[in-house]
Amino acid sequence: MAEASQSHNRAAEAPRNGGWTIAxxxxxxxxxxxxxWSRLVARQEKLLPGRACDAFLEAKETLxxxxxxxxxxxxxxxxxxxxTGWRIAPVAGxxxxxxxxxxxxxxxxxxxxxIRSERALDYLSEPDVFHDVFGHVPLLADPVYARFLEAYGKGGQRALSRGQLHNLARLYWYTVEFGLIRSSDGLRIFGAGILSSPGETVFSIEDTSPNRIAFDLFRIMRTKYVISDYQQIYFVIDSFEQLLDQCYQDFGAFYDRLQxxxxxxxxxxxxxxxxxTTGDLRYFRTRH
Known part of the structure; x- marks a missing residue:
């Protein structure tokens, strides 16, 4: 995978802006x-209408x-x-x-x-420019979602100090990366891990395998997740306002209960x- 190494090396050797960011x-x-990049975008743009949430599709065009x-x-x-006051900070990894x-x-x-190599076109374990900029950045143009992610960042230091980062990481995983949202037309995707994956774009919305349950903050913080395969469970929010409200509360009581x-x-x-929706777990039984 020489091209992946070359791409990483160029990023690693780029001039530093101070700290961990680079030029x-x-x-x-x-x-x-x-x-x-062009082929990755074209592939996802064929799949996302009718599956991605309207806020993402509109923000992508706005940006x-x-x-x-x-x-x-x-x-x-x-x-x-x-x-919304947000900016992109380039990093090497x-x-x-x-x-x-x-x-x-x-x-x-x-x-x-x-950007990922040709061999890693369908899956890359480390987030690259396509995952981060195509998948994550558009929703930062949504004022409510942008405030939620800021609040999440501010809550991170407390989780670190309490030794409960794994609990907070689960919230990020099941929302920012692999979250679904209700709409008048049915379930839609807002998680970047899904939006940047052709297979999971279809799987998360249409497959009978995974369980899909309503958002519950305490439940999410207790739930393990799968890193290198499709998710066995997806959590569904009602709105970005719901997500923001949940993150504006004091997590101290949650952390005490989680222990x-x-x-x-x-x-x-x-x-x-x-x-x-109750999943039949067919995909996972077949795989494992």
Whole structure:
């Protein structure tokens, strides 16, 4: 996977802006890398209408994300900043948790400045420019969602100090990465991990395998998740306002209760779950 190494190396060797952020160095991208972005975008744009939430589709157009070349972070940031005050912070790869939370708390979204290799077109374990900018950035143009992510960042330091980051990470996973939202036309996607994956875009909404249950903050913070496969459970919010309200409350009581509560396996349903669809787990039984 030489091209992945070259892309990572260019990002790692880019001039530092101080701390963990780097200069994007947009002119360093090759035509092959721009072409790869174009094909990734085209593939997702065929799948997302009728599956992605309206807020995402509208924000993507508002931000004028280019279809035929990797976005210039500074140009997208200028548009985004005028809407919600957020900017994109280019990084070479994964960053420490405290740095990540500090970025979010200050309305900076850390985005990988490299693009996946041709071999990793369908799946990449480390977030790249397509996952981060195509999947995450558009919803930062939504004022309510943008405030939610800022509040999440501010809550991160407390979770770290209490040794309960794993609980808060589950909230991010099941909302920011793999969240579903109700609409008048049915369930829609808002999680970036789904929006940037062709397979999970269809699976999360249409497959009979996964359980889908209504958002419950305490339940989510107890629920384990699958990292390298489709999710066995999806949580469904009613609105971004609901998400924001939940994150504006004091998590201290939740953390105290969580210390005495057992973890829940991803495939489990509990008697008090508000189940929207009960999965048959067919996909997972076949796989495992």
């Amino acid at each position: 994007q160095n947009w002119r360093s991208y090759t035509q092959d890398e721009h072409d790869r 004028k994300l280019p279809r035929h070349c990797i976005p210039d972070f500074s140009k997208v940031s200028d548009r985004l900043s005028r809407l 994964l960053i420490p948790d405290d740095v990540f939370f500090d970025c979010l708390a200050n309305r900076r979204f850390p985005a990988g400045a490299f 005495a509560a057992r973890d829940i396996e991803p495939h489990e349903l509990l008697p008090d779950d508000h189940v929207i």
